[in-house]
Amino acid sequence: MTYFLDFDRTLLDFDGYLGHLLTVPAFSQFHADIRAYRDRVLPRPEVLALSVAIDEWYAHGGYQFSPGELVAHIYPDVLPFLSVHGNETYIVTSGGVEISYHQGRIECTGLHTLVRDVLYVRGRDEGKGPVIQQHTENADFVFVDDKESQLDSVAEFFPTAKCYHIARAEHSHRSDRYPVIASLTELP
DSSP states (O other), rough: OOOEEOSBTTTBHHHHHHHHHHHOOGGGGGGGHHHHHHHTOOHHHHHHHHHHHHHHHHTSSSSOOOOOGGGGGGOOOHHHHHHHHHHGGGEEEOSSSHHHHHHHHHHHTTGGGGEEEEEEEESSOOSSSHHHHHOSSOOOOEEEEEEEEHHHHHHHHHHHHEEEOOOTTTTTTOOOOSSSSSSSOOOO
16 A cells, blocks of 8 residues: 655644754744744634745754754654555645755654655645545555645545545644544554
8 A cells, every 4th residue: 555644743743843943042033933833813814824934944054953853853653664564655735836945844853764755845834635636547546634634635636545634733623525534553
């Protein structure tokens, strides 16, 4: 079985990651907005502006993650899952036009060395379906994401793919259109 897995909130505890950024002095210019985002009080347009600002700042040398810096924020079920299924797994992540920020985050976890490949979707609102389509014609795969819009994108291109909505936190939205899982251990 082939697996396509989202990164944030699927493999990486994003709230823990945001908490980590609040301890990094280099990110201090973004701390107020990161705190508001983490506390879910930052309006969507400002979230997007923050994301673009961090992407550009990072791409132009604002910061470089150290190897292992974010390992503590990998969910506990991820490494055991990848030790069994890593050769059949792709990480699919979406971000800004500048992918170096997302590359840096993934590479410092070391997860890129445990999977077949990492696929980057340029643009936060772009669907993952077209990117996956560039890497497989076979619809016999599992796709996992915390965003229903991304599940919809993949289901549009691959109606027979097994799409799972991952809801790691108790307060997470739970899909009524896709099977909901809380851990990768629940996958076929």
